[in-house]
Amino acid sequence: MNKLVVFCEHQSHNLKRSSIELLQFGRSKNFHVVGVVLGSEGSAAAEQATANGAHEVLWFDDAKLNGYNPELFLTALEVGIKQSDARHVLAPASSIGRDVFPRLAARLDSSVASDCVALSVDDNAFVAKKPMYSGKCFAQVSLKDSPYQIVLMRANQLPVAAAGSSNAGAIKKAALPDVSLKTILKEVVKGASEKLDLTEANIIVSGGRGLKEAGNFKMLEDMANVLGATVGASRAVVDSGWVSHSMQVGQTGKTVAPTLYIAVGISGAIQHLAGMTGSKVIVAINNDPNAPIFQKATYGIVGDLFDVVPKLTEEFKKLLHK
Ligand SMILES: Cc1cc2nc3c(=O)[nH]c(=O)nc-3n(C[C@H](O)[C@H](O)[C@H](O)COP(=O)(O)OP(=O)(O)OC[C@H]3O[C@@H](n4cnc5c(N)ncnc54)[C@H](O)[C@@H]3O)c2cc1C
Incomplete structure (x- = not known):
């Protein structure tokens, strides 16, 4: 059985859905799946990894790995991969994944396919699909000639089944070697929102210039609260300056792939579409019937958002919180 390492990213003590997708994918393709969990706050995530497909978990139970330091993460991941003797590596295409894995690929003299939206295994080689030119076309990438095959997958691209029971016995502790650091993490400044990050969110309500002013984002927050959604922009x-950059969706913002994306007062410029056309269902609310967003929308509502949004929120409330 070929071995596969999956980087098990966690947030607020829980394994991220993006990592669960990868663990379950590995299991379904008959790999021996090794989850790598970093940080002393990873205990619950390690258990969740075993319940979601990992045959074993290497847990670096070290407080130095609780915040993201690229040099420490790089070292721990390299140790984890070499210790598990895997040649296949999967990680979420998150901010951390996209930062650390190209470095790791360079260190391992290997190829990396980042930001992928589909994945299969052919003759022991990963074959990944990745968007190019802001999603105007797709490339099919095979990594078969690389010593290590590293693929970074966008979240919400692979199916997730219910977790089984956890097997704490499969969790092995691993030690972080000494690293002489060039970078020191002094402080992590968290965003104000406790909501799921946009890249992980299952439902996104996103607002554009049609909202007229910053205060009107409150309407979207109200809708998001009812739906359990995250607000984008x-x-x-x-x-x-109406909202923070962490909320921006698009070419120079975040790439999202929720089940439902509601675009409110957004025209649908190509740079915005680049970040959200992976959404399964797109609902656009715009008073201009010719707005380009309608060409990508599954459902379009032509109307004044100040009319439509409160009414929709009321209807969602009735439906979801009877
Ligand atoms: C290099 C580069 C990178 C970029 N990166 C990004 C990116 O990452 N993300 C991104 O979003 N953009 C990006 N842009 C900017 C992009 O080109 C657009 O300018 C931007 O997306 C427009 O935002 P908008 O749709 O909110 O505003 P607008 O284009 O002004 O659209 C507002 C929409 O609201 C509608 N509207 C107005 N009033 C109402 C109402 N009362 N009810 C209903 N609808 C109403 C209008 O009909 C219009 O369609 C980038 C541009 C460049 C050049």
Whole structure:
């Protein structure tokens, strides 16, 4: 059985859905799946990894790995991969994944396919699909000639089944070697929102310049609260200082792939579409019937958002919180 390492990213003590997708994918393709969990706060995530497909977990139970330091993460992941003797590696295409795995690939003299949206295994080689030119076309990438095959997958691209029972016995502790650091993490400043990050969210309500002013984002927050959604934004409103850059969806913001994306007062410029066309269902609310967003929308509502959004929120409330 070929071995596969999956980077088990966790947040607030829980394994991220993006890592669960990868663990279950590995199991379904008959790999011997080794989860690598970093940080002394990873105990619950390690257990969740065993319940979601990992045959074994290497847990670096070290407080130095609780915040992201690229040099420490790089070292721990390299140790984890070499210790498990795996040649296949999967990780979420998250901010951390996209930062650390290209470094790791360079260190392992290997190829990496990042930001992938589909994955299969052919003759022991990963074959991944990745968008290019802001999603205008896709490349099919095979890594078969690389010593290690490293693929970074966007979240919400692979199915997830219910977890089984955890097997704490499969968790082995691993030690972080000494690293002489060039970078020191002094402080992590967390965003104000406790909501799921946009890249992990299953439902996103996103607002654009059609909202007219920052205060009107409250309407979207109300809808998001009812739906259990995360609020996103176009770059126009981020540049206007209405909301923080961490909420921006698009080419120079985040790439998202929720089940439901509700675009409110967003025209649908190519740079915005680049970040959200992987959404399964897109609902657009815009008073201009010719807005380009309608070409990508599954459902379109032509109307004044100040009318439509409160009414929809009321209807969602009735449906979901009877
Ligand atoms: C290099 C580069 C990178 C970029 N990266 C990004 C990126 O990452 N993300 C991104 O979003 N943009 C990005 N942009 C900017 C992008 O080109 C657009 O300018 C931006 O997406 C427009 O934002 P918007 O749709 O909110 O605003 P607008 O284009 O002004 O659209 C507002 C929409 O609201 C509608 N509207 C107005 N009033 C109402 C109402 N009362 N009810 C209903 N609808 C209403 C209008 O009909 C219009 O369609 C980038 C641009 C460049 C050049």
